[in-house]
Amino acid sequence: MITRRELLKLSTLIGVARSFPASAQELAAPDYKIEIAPVTLDLSPRHRLKTVAYNGQVPGPLLRLKENRPVTIEVANRTDRPEIVHWHGLFTASDVDGAMEEGTPPIAPHSSARYTLTPRPVGFRWYHTHTMAMSDLTRAQYGGQHAFLLIEPRDNPGRYDQEFFLGLHDWGAYLLPSDDGAMNPGYAVATINGKAMGSGEPLRVRQGQRILLHFLNSSPTEVHWIALAGHTFHVLALDGNQVPSPRSVPMLRLAPGERICALVELDNPGVWVLGEVRKHVQALGMAVAVEYENKVGMARWEQPPDLIWNYEQFAAVQLTDSATADPIIVPLVFESKFRGHGAMEAWTINGNSYPNAKAEPLILGQRYRLQFINNSIDDHPLHLHRHSFELRSLGAPLSAAQRAPRKDIRGIIKDVVLVDSRTRTEVEFTANNPGATLLHCHQQNHMDLGFMMLFDYA
Amino acid sequence: MPDRLTNSWCNRFFPLVAFGCLPLLAHAQANYEIQVYGAQTVPPQTLMVELHSNFTVDGEREAVDGVYPTFHQEHETIELTEGLSDWSEVGFYIFTSEQDGHGVQWVGDHIRPRIRVPDSWGWPVGVSLSTEIGFQRSAYSTDTWTWEIRPIIDKSIGRWYFAVNPALERTLHGPDVNQGLGFAPSAKISYDFTPVVSGGLEWYADYGAIGNISPVHNQQQQIFVVADLNVSPLWEINIGVGIGATAATDHLIVKAILGRRFDWGRHSPID
Numbered sequence: 001m002i003t004r005r006e007l008l009k010l011s012t013l014i015g016v017a018r019s020f021p022a023s024a025q026e027l028a029a030p031d032y033k034i035e036i037a038p039v040t041l042d043l044s045p046r047h048r049l050k051t052v053a054y055n056g057q058v059p060g061p062l063l064r065l066k067e068n069r070p071v072t073i074e075v076a077n078r079t080d081r082p083e084i085v086h087w088h089g090l091f092t093a094s095d096v097d098g099a100m101e102e103g104t105p106p107i108a109p110h111s112s113a114r115y116t117l118t119p120r121p122v123g124f125r126w127y128h129t130h131t132m133a134m135s136d137l138t139r140a141q142y143g144g145q146h147a148f149l150l151i152e153p154r155d156n157p158g159r160y161d162q163e164f165f166l167g168l169h170d171w172g173a174y175l176l177p178s179d180d181g182a183m184n185p186g187y188a189v190a191t192i193n194g195k196a197m198g199s200g201e202p203l204r205v206r207q208g209q210r211i212l213l214h215f216l217n218s219s220p221t222e223v224h225w226i227a228l229a230g231h232t233f234h235v236l237a238l239d240g241n242q243v244p245s246p247r248s249v250p251m252l253r254l255a256p257g258e259r260i261c262a263l264v265e266l267d268n269p270g271v272w273v274l275g276e277v278r279k280h281v282q283a284l285g286m287a288v289a290v291e292y293e294n295k296v297g298m299a300r301w302e303q304p305p306d307l308i309w310n311y312e313q314f315a316a317v318q319l320t321d322s323a324t325a326d327p328i329i330v331p332l333v334f335e336s337k338f339r340g341h342g343a344m345e346a347w348t349i350n351g352n353s354y355p356n357a358k359a360e361p362l363i364l365g366q367r368y369r370l371q372f373i374n375n376s377i378d379d380h381p382l383h384l385h386r387h388s389f390e391l392r393s394l395g396a397p398l399s400a401a402q403r404a405p406r407k408d409i410r411g412i413i414k415d416v417v418l419v420d421s422r423t424r425t426e427v428e429f430t431a432n433n434p435g436a437t438l439l440h441c442h443q444q445n446h447m448d449l450g451f452m453m454l455f456d457y458a
Numbered sequence: 459m460p461d462r463l464t465n466s467w468c469n470r471f472f473p474l475v476a477f478g479c480l481p482l483l484a485h486a487q488a489n490y491e492i493q494v495y496g497a498q499t500v501p502p503q504t505l506m507v508e509l510h511s512n513f514t515v516d517g518e519r520e521a522v523d524g525v526y527p528t529f530h531q532e533h534e535t536i537e538l539t540e541g542l543s544d545w546s547e548v549g550f551y552i553f554t555s556e557q558d559g560h561g562v563q564w565v566g567d568h569i570r571p572r573i574r575v576p577d578s579w580g581w582p583v584g585v586s587l588s589t590e591i592g593f594q595r596s597a598y599s600t601d602t603w604t605w606e607i608r609p610i611i612d613k614s615i616g617r618w619y620f621a622v623n624p625a626l627e628r629t630l631h632g633p634d635v636n637q638g639l640g641f642a643p644s645a646k647i648s649y650d651f652t653p654v655v656s657g658g659l660e661w662y663a664d665y666g667a668i669g670n671i672s673p674v675h676n677q678q679q680q681i682f683v684v685a686d687l688n689v690s691p692l693w694e695i696n697i698g699v700g701i702g703a704t705a706a707t708d709h710l711i712v713k714a715i716l717g718r719r720f721d722w723g724r725h726s727p728i729d
Binding site: 172174175176177179181183186187188277278279280303304305306307338339340341342343 | 498577578580613614615616617618619650652653656688691726727728729
């Protein structure tokens, strides 16, 4: 006798994008349902926008999943275009990971599909569309298809009284010429949880509380800097993975695709602004009020004088030897390709754009060190699907004149890392999840124009 | 911006055309700033300094109506443009001329405010509107005060760039003060051969007064072969050679624009 789980796994093998007959649906009710459909958002009183979202809301519904407890998620695509949902940060199989490049089938227009996942690893993940936008700056990650996903641990990473999930997003993209000689997206509105400053509900808190904030940057292309006036963040986890050295910082930096979990001690009563540090971005709306109980008035902002952030501060204090043999080094050189001053740049990895960018097949169990050599003048948030990696070396300048001895770091586990312009960053991962595995820049316009590479297992 | 003083001079001569004094149109040449405008404006807290150098290799050889001939005139124009906001700027021009027998002469000054449609409006083309008012000495133009309004539309598509400036001009003081608006369009098409080198054509025309368009041979029609060198976001380099296609146009002009952007404001990463 076939069980419900086995049936769902079988359905996965034959393609998740297949619409099930009514009888099959009756046999196996999904644990969650997600509907992809057009929606009109009121980002602010001045900004109404038509987009596509999950279950009619932005961000989409928060999924709280239990570690290693399989779930079935039915996704109905009510749009006229093929869609796909990527489970970002999860150790899934290639055929349900939600990237067509890896072999996950798309969900045809006006049909449904089911994803059966075994949620792991524990931590703050997210899910989002993994389609291409190309020249249409309203589609794919430019739109509203993104949502939080929490794989709940056995033990909470810290004691807290309230938790808030906060999604940073940019809307209304348009192209404008930039100093790199190419066109790049700019934005009309920037929001937290789909609302510009003053348009949504404040975060209501009480003095003495500790609140846990889960930040997600779902922006199609933009890095964001976040501060909470009058308070500091005690960073517990990066990309959902606990850091070896939790630390209090005045602000957070999140590249597209990154997440940060941080505790805040509410010891400074008032009404405060939680928002983008850079004035021009906050002016676009990326802020929300944090309102202490019985406190009223205008939200107060204290402008930080500078942008301060580095990953290293959260690394292990002492280096520990790797448990595995020496890793295989994989150098990956990122460069742009000029397509005219009136176009966005194309991108190459080791001289080739996707799908021609190739890597040697991965060997199961082998440790790899990816050298991200960024020869471009843009920063790039690199994302590895279906695996996590450990940061090992960050921001080494490429020019010989600036080259400094490489500083090894250990213990920071992530699935997105921002590689600064003209620097080299190194990460290590163990090939422990067979199947096609995509590596790409998480900037929508960069992945659209070739900044992707597929690893296959031997 | 094309033939900044040319249009006024054409207007000046238009009544003469009406009376059959066609040779005088050949004197209606003065190329002080030969440029087709793009829609972008200079960013705030930024000063753009440009030097326009134009040499008339083959032009009018005789003084007409007290106006110096253009033959072998070397024009040096300093253009200072300050960004006021993300969508506005103001430009100021100092026109000079150097010529055998006349030495280096100050010709005049213009001021040019400009606004544009912000990028955030998401228009499919770049659009801006400049208006310019200025004075030039009577030795270089009998119309000493002129005003111009210049719509600017441009578009970049991949390696191609298109711009059109359908400018209108009016004389405020001088013989042509009652002539009304003149129509002096210009346009540009260029192609990015590399990230640094773009090449293309620029067209400058003056059709005379609206409602009383000049005959073709009395119109000004110039075509420039140009190259833009995009060596740095801070620098602007444009060079070109232009020929006049009508009797009323200087026959051969060499032009160059050298521009440097200066960010004078305090640019903090938090701004």
